[in-house]
Amino acid sequence: MPTRPDSQTEAPEAGNGREFDTKSFLKQLTERPGVYRMYDASGNVLYVGKARNLKKRVTSYFRKTGLAPKTEALVSRINSIEVTITSSETEALLLEQNLIKTLRPPYNILLRDDKSYPYIYRSSHDDYPSLTFRRGRTKKGGGTWYGPFPSSGAVKESLNILQKIFRVRSCSESYFRNRTRPCLQYQINRCTAPCVGFITPEDYQEDMRHATMFLEGKNPAILQDLMAAMETASKNLEFEKAAAYRDQINHLRHVQEQQSVHGEGGDADVVAIAQDAGVVCIVVIIVRGGRVLGTKDYFPRYSLEQSEGELLSAFLGQYYFGGSARREIPPDILVPVDVEGQELLSQALTESAGRDTRVRKNVRGERRRWLEMAMTNARQTLLSHLASKETVYRRLLALRDLLDLPETPSRMECFDISHSHGENTVASCVVFDENGPLKSDYRLYNIEGVAAGDDYGAMRQVLTRRYRRMVAGEGKRPDLVFIDGGKGQLNIAREVFDELGIKDIPLIGVAKGVTRRAGMEQLIDGMTGDLYRVPADSPALHLIQHIRDESHRFAITGHRARRDKKRRQSTLEGIEGVGPKRRRDLIRYFGGIQELRKASVDEMSKVQGISRNLAETIYAVLHDE
Structure with a gap:
């Protein structure tokens, strides 16, 4: 943002x-x-x-x-x-x-x-408890509450489905006590009429046990039965019946969702950090009473030598103790990495708050989901900040001064090569202008006729194809070209430009340097071979890092797509730990790859045989993270 x-x-x-x-x-x-x-x-x-x-x-x-x-x-x-x-x-x-x-x-x-939020309430009746819709949770009655859920319509419709499957009662206690004959629910096969003794308490309790196990997410056998029935109906060409089973599965999955933005999680501040291209973004998510109340984003200055733990330690000290007004200190402060001086910081926060306060990294369940959400927001906020017009313009001015260019460049191109052991080599060309990434002008080139693993040959081919068209008047002319690589790749680019008669477009090589650490890149002038010594906090270097990283990302994405298409693989193939059986189970559970893309990590982990770690891997692949 x-x-x-x-x-x-x-x-x-x-x-x-x-x-x-x-x-x-x-x-x-x-x-x-x-x-x-x-x-x-x-x-x-x-x-x-x-x-x-x-x-x-x-x-x-x-x-x-x-x-x-x-x-x-x-x-x-x-x-x-x-x-x-x-x-x-x-x-x-x-x-x-x-x-x-x-x-x-x-x-x-x-x-x-x-x-208030809608809930499903299980009454406290000893022999024949009911499952009913309630809005708002109270302590009266001594029953069991399930929820909250996102909409009353979903809860009511799901209760109807549960009544069809388990045939448990949904009537009030007074109505139940005063019945002398079965009601309409029994006639339409949605209740076993416990009010008049048509079912024993033992059998009814078994039905209720299955229903509550499903609501708690502990009984995937119900979904397996429905999926098997759906497949049978489909094979028998009973498509309407199969569609009805599909809808039931979707409704049951919807009821079973566990929400990470509302629950019994108490109070916490969730702090996440992301850094790229010389900028660090820290996001604070404020949780009170189990509810996410909002987020705050910060972009502090930092030194390249500082680790994420050191950055968070300095930030938390200023966040809670800096300024004239002290912030509210919750019992838990969740962080993604070990914070320097974590114990000392916890003690200081405890003394200031007047109660125990912990800075915690290793968390599970709901708190883990909050932390993951904060990390996702930190990465997205950083991307938006890097792409803002104000940030890009300031960096363009710095780049012009660094390279001693006569004018501020309005179009920059960067090239990178990606392959797997020489297989399905792809070259990327990304374009930046005064507004940042110009994705409409991004191009992928499939490299053919080059020896496996020959990055120099691949670079020669892509540059020749791109700038031969430009010389012929068919392509836009860049003001500056970056090559992701060292002197070898840069020399190839210089040779191609000489062959095509291009003399007035500066060429800059972006090498990782000896340490291969971000901020230690070496910039090489393609014309003279001179090295540019650029401070790690230079806005010009940050812009070059952004262009280089975008080129690398785009090349890898294109390579994966080409590789999977050539192997005739589904999106799930090639993911370590996802074999034919797990792929089949995932597709059966969600009904297709599109529904799987919409699912959260928690939903994926409910599929039999899919652990949370594997679900996180699948989610990352499906969303190109």
Whole structure:
């Protein structure tokens, strides 16, 4: 999200006088599910919304025609937008409800009521307990509560399905006690009529045990039976029946979801860190009463020699103890890495809060999901910051001065090679302009007729193909070309340019240097062979790192796609630990690869034989992380 270095983004600075850079923001916005918050120039929240695809949803606000008058009025007041990424659309819905009830934005209407979350309640009846819909959780009655769930419609529909499968009662206690004959639910085969003794307490308790085991996520056998029935119906060409089974599976899975944005998790601050291209981003997610209340983003200055643990240690000290007003200190502060002086910091926080406070790295369950969500948001926020027009322009000026260019470059191209032991070699060409990555001009080149593993030959082929067209007047002319590699690759580029008669386009090689650490890159002038000594905190170096890393990412993505297509593999093939049986189980459980892409790590891990670590690997591959 667009922001300035060393500032937080939850409350944009009032009257900053800068126009919202819509183009740069939308270009880098993720396609994953999440929540977006729109602010005016004074930092007041205007609107909170959720989306299955953040990029598509937020982009729709800025189309030129077809907007309702209310939406046009909202868009005219937008000064900044923040996003929080979630692992599923359901989590986004719950977080949206929390934020609307807390912030009460003026342009939100649908969720401004004070309704409580829906639950499924198991009564405390000794012999014949019921499963019923309840809104809001209380301590009265002594029964068992399951939830909360994202919508009342999903709960009611799922209760109907559970009644069809297990035939447990859903009537009130007074209705149950006063029956003398079976009701309509028994007649339509949705109840076993325990009110008149048509089933023994033992048999009824067994049905209830199965129903509650399913609600607790402990009984995948029910789903296996439904999936087997769906396959049988499909083989018998009973497609309507198969579709009905498919819908039942989807409803049952929906009820079984465990939400990471609401639960019995207590209070915590979740702190995540991401760094790239000389910039570090720290995200703080605030959780109170098990609910995610919001996020704050920071871009502190740092030294290249500092580790992530050292950075977090310095940040936490300033975050909780810096300034005149002390922040609220929760019982738990969750971090992704070991923090330097962690015990001492915990003691200081405990003394300041007047109760035990722990800085924790190794967490499981709900807290682990919060930490993963924070890490995802830190990475996305950093990408958006790097792509902002203000950041790119400042780095372009620094690059012009570093290379002593006559003008600020308006088009830069970078090339990289990717292959697996010489197989299916692919070359990438990425393009940056004054707005950052120009993805519409990215190109992939399939390398043919070159010996396996010959990176020099591959580089010669891609450069010849790209710039032969330019010389013929068919391609755009860059102001600067980067080559990801050392003197060998750069010499090949120089030879190609000489063969094509290109004399006026600077060539720069980006070598990793002796230590191969970020910030220690060596820049080589393709014309003179001179080395550029660039400080690690140079904005020019950060821009070059961004271009180089983007070229590397694009090459690897293209290579994987070509390799899988040539091997005629599905997206799941090639993932270590996912064999034919697990692929089949995943497709059966979710009904197809598209539904699998929408699933969260928690949902994937519910498939038999899929551990949480394997689910995280599958999720990362499906989302190119």
